[in-house]
Amino acid sequence: WMVQSLSEEGGGTTDKMGKQDNDVSRAVVEDDTALLLAAVDSIKKAALGRLRNGSDAARILDQEMSNRLLHLACRHDAAECARLLLDGEYGITPASVDARDQLTRTPLHVAAEAHSKRCIQLLLSVSRNARTDVRLLDGTHLVALEVALMSRRVQVDWSLDNSVEDLLAYLQQKDLNAVRLLAEKTREVGEVAYRYAMEGRVAALAMLLLVAEERISAMVSVVIDGVRTKRSIYNSVVDEVLSIGEASAREGNEMRRKALLCEIQLLNQFGATSWRDRKVDRKSLPPLLRAAKAGDMNLTKMLLMGDVHVNETDPEGNTALHWCLSSSSSTQEPRIVWLLQKNGARVFQGNKLGLTPVHSAAAKGNYKALQSLLLHAQDCVDIPSKTKETPLFLAVKNGSLSCVRLLLRYGANPKAQNLRKQRPIDVATSQDMRFLLNSANVVPMNHGSMEKNHAMKKERHKELPGDDFNDYDNGDYYESYVVPKASVGHRDFRVKSKGNSAPKEGPKLSRLLTTYFIYSIMIIGRSMTTLAKSLLGVSRFR
The missing domain is CATH 1.20.5 (Single alpha-helices involved in coiled-coils or other helix-helix interfaces)
Incomplete structure (x- = not known):
């Protein structure tokens, strides 16, 4: 095929041209430079014959032949033949290192698709310096690195229903040296990783993490809406999950959201929680706090699977537990509260105003969450804020009779005074609230009997429930099972294993x-x- 044009011009039989064609192809496939030189020499003799007859096509065909041979050599990883064609020795016109073929591919694109490691290394060497930023002109606009990531040679039998660990195990069995060589020389590797992450292409992102983690673990430079900026892939994926939301996922974006959640799990495998650059992201909330604020249960659970600090704070000192309880957007608040507690969230940790999560739950009238918090940190029932307001003050201001009753049952002091010398009854806005605070309508808990009850059920109920949280939907549960007061030095209890909650006691x-x-x-x-x-x-x- 490379010498067909010569035969059409005359000067040689078809049989002779066919033999030359076969010799060239065999030489390149076998990476036999001696055979290639012999075949090229035969072709050049025919071209010189045409030149003596007054044709100027010989030199043009010689350049085109070198470029075509270089593409063929890159497809078969014939590094020695490729070097010979690039050097242009022995009368061969040097091939262009970035010459395009009819499909607009450069030799580097061809080598990337075939994962021809030796040719990629040759083309990217200092003496050759092939361009890694050249894009295809076929509508895909792919650079060589992207072609290598999409090659059939690295495709794995994996789906979103499989675990991320399985994906990494499959990829580690593949030869990713070609991808590694291209990633090391491609300046846009961070931009490629960012784009693939936003598109939910988990396998491609996993390959880049395996071969060039250090290149994409920090902030990457990307162009968004025509403006170049620095972004964290980890934070960007979290933002994308939150923008889709759990409700929107059920309306058509379920697979993309699922892929993005897999990517968060994948990034966690590579220590992505340490990637956030506080200098750049100082104005934004940490990922866990954003997920808790949005009430996104699945995202919160996925983030907690990584090496995340569950008690990380924003500039105002609020933790994920604060944001979860203060936000009104979540329909699964209690479940996220229990999940955060299970992973070590501190109930008694106050923000800069001294407000603890117990204050937040009381202020929102979140009865179930308040139950859960007091179960693990009963000492917080009367913890004061900077203005000396206990959770009872906030529950009274909110007008939540159920929360006020619960706090009183846990021993909240109805006579406590804030900085203005006000008692909870002084800030009450309803007659029912005043009656509740002014009378003995709430029977204090008998901690002695509760301790006995706890001992009887110690083997059946030792911890918070697992992922289903089914038994915690019963509002009466905590009224029948309350642990004794924790000592000051042991306020925070971290759950270590899953278990089933005990049934409620007493009708x-x-x-x-x-x-x-x-x-x-x-x-x-x-x-x-x-x-x-x-x-x-x-x-x-x-």
Whole structure:
């Protein structure tokens, strides 16, 4: 095929041209430079014959032949033949290192597609200096590195339903030296990794992490809306997951969101939590705090699988637990609260205003979350903020009778005073709230009986529930199972294993009857007191 044009011009039979063609092809495939030189010499003799007859096509065909032979050599990783063609020795016109073929591919593109390691190394050497930024003109605009990442030679039988560990195991069985050579010389490697990450191409991102982690682990330079800026791939993927959201994922973006979550897990495998450059990202919340703020359960769970600091704070001192409880956008707040606690979130950690997660839960009237927090850190029930307001103050201001009742049952002091010398009853806005705070309507917990109850169930209930959190949907659960007060030095309990929660103790009706009985005694007592005073007054009058 390379000498067909010569035969059409005359000066040789078809059989002779066919033999030359076969010799050239065999020489390149076998990387036999001696055979290649012999075949080229035969072709040049035919070309010189044409030149003597007055044709000037010989030199043009010679250049084109060198370029075509170079592409063929790169396809078969014939490094010695490629070197001979590039050097142009023995009367061969040197081939152009960046010459394009009919498909607009350069020799580097061809070598990348075939994963021809020796030819890639030759083309990228200092003396050859092939351009890695040249893009295909076929509409894909791929550079050589991208061609290598899409090659069939590195395709693996993996899907999003498989684990990330399986993907890495499959890829480590592949020869990725060609990708490594190209990644080391491609200036746009960070931009390529960023684009593939945003597109949810997990396998391609995994290959780049395996061969060039140090090139893409820090901030990468990318062009967004025509402006070049520095971005963290890790933070960008988190932002993309949050922008899709769990609701939007169910409307058509489920697979892309699933791929992005896999990428977060993949990045965690390479220590991505240490990639965030605080100088660049100082104005944005850490990923875990953003996920907790959005109430994204799956993203929070995926981030916690990495080496993330669960008690990391924003500039105001708020942790993920603070953001989860203060945000009103989450429909799964209690589940995220339990998940964060299970991973070591500190319930008693206050922000710069001294507000703990217990304050946040009370301020939002989040009854279930408040139950969970007090279960693990009962000492926080009366912890004051910088303004000396306890969680009871915030629950009263919120008008949450259920939270106020719960705090009182855990021993909250209704007579506590803030900096303005106000008591919780002084900030109450309803008569029901004042009655609740001003009377003995809430029976304090009998910690002695609770300790006995805890001992009886020690073997059946030792920890928070697992991923399903089914039993925690029952609002009465914590009223029947409460651990004793933790000592000051052991306020934070970290769950170490999964278990099933114990069933609730005692019928709810029994508790209600007991409460009504106490109410009746109180009312009768007040009535008797009033009657006695009246009789005493009449007696004195007489």
